[in-house]
Amino acid sequence: KAGVTQTPRYLIKTRGQQVTLSCSPISGHRSVSWYQQTPGQGLQFLFEYFSETQRNKGNFPGRFSGRQFSNSRSEMNVSTLELGDSALYLCASSLGLAGGYTDTQYFGPGTRLTVL
Amino acid sequence: AQSVAQPEDQVNVAEGNPLTVKCTYSVSGNPYLFWYVQYPNRGLQFLLKYITGDNLVKGSYGFEAEFNKSQTSFHLKKPSALVSDSALYFCAVRGPLNRDDKIIFGKGTRLHILP
Numbered sequence: 210k211a212g213v214t215q216t217p218r219y220l221i222k223t224r225g226q227q228v229t230l231s232c233s234p235i236s237g238h239r240s241v242s243w244y245q246q247t248p249g250q251g252l253q254f255l256f257e258y259f260s261e262t263q264r265n266k267g268n269f270p271g272r273f274s275g276r277q278f279s280n281s282r283s284e285m286n287v288s289t290l291e292l293g294d295s296a297l298y299l300c301a302s303s304l305g306l307a308g309g310y311t312d313t314q315y316f317g318p319g320t321r322l323t324v325l
Numbered sequence: 326a327q328s329v330a331q332p333e334d335q336v337n338v339a340e341g342n343p344l345t346v347k348c349t350y351s352v353s354g355n356p357y358l359f360w361y362v363q364y365p366n367r368g369l370q371f372l373l374k375y376i377t378g379d380n381l382v383k384g385s386y387g388f389e390a391e392f393n394k395s396q397t398s399f400h401l402k403k404p405s406a407l408v409s410d411s412a413l414y415f416c417a418v419r420g421p422l423n424r425d426d427k428i429i430f431g432k433g434t435r436l437h438i439l440p
Contacts, residue, residue: 251430254429267427310419
């Protein structure tokens with residue numbers, strides 16, 4: 210089975226721009242979660258989608274949004290980029306059944322976003 | 326609110342020696358606990374998880390972890406360290422069935438195995 214894929218792998222943007230990141234989950238997985246990883250804050254949960262519905266959301270401003278499509282692929286959007294948004298954005302997929310609380314998550318390699 | 330702590334930013338162990346990476350948690354009710362490992366320029370990989378049952382959980386690459394409810398700990402262990410175990414290790418906790426509970430990751434512990 211193919212693993213979780215994320216595109217693009219690297220991205221450079223300037224302040225004020227917006228960006229869209231894409232994640233394709235493992236075939237059969239219906240849940241996709243997004244995380245932001247920075248040296249200072251560590252790994253922080255952004256949001257989780259299951260069957261095209263946002264099931265859970267972390268403590269991030271409204272500039273961060275996401276969506277999931279009927280094929281379980283997910284996109285994450287950040288509008289009005291700030292310098293502090295520079296980070297590794299990780300996507301993880303899981304089966305998502307029964308609320309997904311006990312799920313093993315399978316992570317993609319991440320998208321490295323640099324905001325100048 | 327639930328939380329997880331990894332008290333050591335870095336752990337150094339000589340190859341062949343036993344290793345321990347510490348994790349403590351705080352959650353109301355019974356927790357679901359996970360360990361993940363991150364190699365350079367890679368995403369996280371699952372090592373093991375505790376859901377219920379036997380307190381000693383065995384996982385990938387010879388790692389194991391012991392759930393200790395009284396000490397609210399879930400330390401990761403391996404009897405004999407390999408240089409290839411050098412990586413960044415994350416402990417994560419999720420509360421019991423609650424719509425608002427999110428998975429929380431620790432800050433990570435960098436493990437250095439010295440040849």
